[in-house]
């Protein structure tokens with residue numbers, strides 16, 4: 001049964017326990033970027049930061065308000081990243097997560113271009129770089145556990161269940177609290193639907209969400225746009241890929 005997650009933005013208090021839990025489960029080091037003029041830390045997702053909380057200021061009744069928005073891969077139902085990958089290194093599993101196989105990856109980074117939410121990141125600062133993104137804690141989900149970030153959240157911001165139940169829960173909350181939520185479930189239709197969906201008390205465009213993202217699945221658009229890439233660029237990518245193939249072979253031998 002495919003799993004999904006409802007993120008209720010109204011419940012988040014910005015404690016960032018989810019960020020820390022994700023780092024801990026995936027054995028990623030904590031980073032420090034210095035002050036950046038905002039309370040959001042780190043400033044963006046990276047190869048070793050699969051999730052982060054955006055701090056978004058607002059105003060209601062002439063009073064300042066804050067919203068805290070969890071960002072990570074949305075695990076699209078028909079992921080553009082997987083469609084764009086020429087070697088099948090990214091795939092949508094029947095359980096819901098979109099997972100990455102580093103041993104198939106040739107380093108072309110088409111997935112990074114294709115993702116409408118700009119999620120996949122590259123390990124620019126290592127000699128043996130891979131693409132990185134939230135994997136929905138697929139190992140935990142396979143074992144019947146909830147993702148680490150959801151387990152750590154003290155406010156039950158995220159509801160993890162079968163995808164159909166998650167969508168129904170979102171609809172119920174909006175219907176039962178008409179003055180509280182805006183009537184929009186982000187991810188229900190965006191990019192053809194995503195396994196992680198959001199409800200909010202503020203318009204999503206105020207919170208940094210791309211509300212112009214198309215409401216159909218992206219793979220057909222992906223191939224349409226990739227076909228416009230100049231052949232010289234493709235040749236350069238192919239050269240990079242050849243290097244990556246040899247690199248991966250070496251890594252495999254060391255791994256055996």
Ligand code: SF4
Nearest residue numbers: 073074076079081115
């Ligand atoms: S959000 Fe981006 S990286 Fe995640 S599944 Fe969708 S296309 Fe892939």
Ligand code: SF4
Nearest residue numbers: 022051134137147149
């Ligand atoms: S689902 Fe797992 S990998 Fe994704 S943000 Fe949560 S803890 Fe990190």
Ligand code: SF4
Nearest residue numbers: 012013015016018153
């Ligand atoms: S752990 Fe929960 S309440 Fe704390 S920042 Fe993450 S989503 Fe928000």
